[in-house]
Amino acid sequence: MSAATEIEDLSFSPPGARLPALERVSLSMPEGESVALLGASGAGKTTLLALLDGRLRGWHGHIAVLGTPFDPDNPPPRTRRADTGFVFQEFALAERSSVLRNVLNGRLGRMSPIRAVLGSPTPRDLEVARGALTDCGIADLAERRVDSLSGGQRQRVAIARCLAQEPRLVLADESVSSLDPARAAEILTLLTGAAKARGATVLFSSHQPELARQFAQRIVGMRAGRIVFDLPTTELDDEATVDLYRETAPLPGVRLKAVR
Numbered sequence: 457m458s459a460a461t462e463i464e465d466l467s468f469s470p471p472g473a474r475l476p477a478l479e480r481v482s483l484s485m486p487e488g489e490s491v492a493l494l495g496a497s498g499a500g501k502t503t504l505l506a507l508l509d510g511r512l513r514g515w516h517g518h519i520a521v522l523g524t525p526f527d528p529d530n531p532p533p534r535t536r537r538a539d540t541g542f543v544f545q546e547f548a549l550a551e552r553s554s555v556l557r558n559v560l561n562g563r564l565g566r567m568s569p570i571r572a573v574l575g576s577p578t579p580r581d582l583e584v585a586r587g588a589l590t591d592c593g594i595a596d597l598a599e600r601r602v603d604s605l606s607g608g609q610r611q612r613v614a615i616a617r618c619l620a621q622e623p624r625l626v627l628a629d630e631s632v633s634s635l636d637p638a639r640a641a642e643i644l645t646l647l648t649g650a651a652k653a654r655g656a657t658v659l660f661s662s663h664q665p666e667l668a669r670q671f672a673q674r675i676v677g678m679r680a681g682r683i684v685f686d687l688p689t690t691e692l693d694d695e696a697t698v699d700l701y702r703e704t705a706p707l708p709g710v711r712l713k714a715v716r
């Protein structure tokens with residue numbers, strides 16, 4: 457089986473940042489695997505996903521996605537990027553457009569440049585978009601405007617748009633953080649199930665260890681820009697998870713001054 461992503465010795469400092477957001481990260485994912493990124497706020501999960509999506513420049517190391525190495529100074533070509541789908545934390549939907557139009561936006565990278573500019577889908581684009589709506593259980597909402605939908609319905613639109621892209625790699629950033637636990641599990645069932653049915657690889661970030669355990673075959677723990685563990689879900693114990701969220705300990709020899 458070939459690798460969906462290969463990262464070696466990746467480091468990245470956002471412009472103007474005091475500390476690196478990622479430091480010497482290495483991670484390889486075989487095609488078809490479902491992996492969760494776990495870690496406290498600021499651990500580097502969003503940055504890693506954005507790098508894999510080809511959205512950041514000026515990093516150091518090696519990144520290859522679906523067999524194509526990235527250049528740290530040039531974005532991957534449009535046709536290559538269509539193979540990677542991204543589900544954003546804030547959904548990033550066109551609020552005043554219909555559900556169907558939003559899902560068709562997922563096809564833009566698959567359309568000829570002229571069709572993409574005109575927003576003119578082929579019958580196949582429509583078929584794939586309607587199939588994605590059905591898979592996400594929202595076929596009846598196709599003509600509704602997005603700004604009239606609930607949070608859970610919006611999340612389904614975001615996933616349908618990603619599936620309509622026919623991605624081989626799905627990246628999802630905190631995609632269920634605004635939902636209650638039952639709804640979050642429902643959405644992750646949908647996302648990981650649909651990806652698996654299509655043979656796609658999934659990498660999702662989460663703050664919820666239980667959801668990560670339930671929906672990932674493998675869990676990668678991050679802390680302060682580094683990977684601190686990378687284990688099959690069955691081998692992850694509670695202690696490692698709790699450690700991940702522990703405050704960073706003071707350096708040896710450094711004492712806190714007593715306040716008088």
Ligand SMILES: Nc1ncnc2c1ncn2[C@@H]1O[C@H](COP(=O)(O)OP(=O)(O)OP(=O)(O)O)[C@@H](O)[C@H]1O
Nearest residue numbers: 470471473477495496497498499500501502503504
């Ligand atoms: N544009 C930026 N400018 C400065 N610092 C940044 C920028 N983007 C990210 N960082 C810093 O990089 C580190 C990693 O941030 P990142 O958003 O990747 O963490 P995260 O694990 O996704 O957090 P969360 O769970 O809160 O989304 C943080 O310290 C953050 O402040």
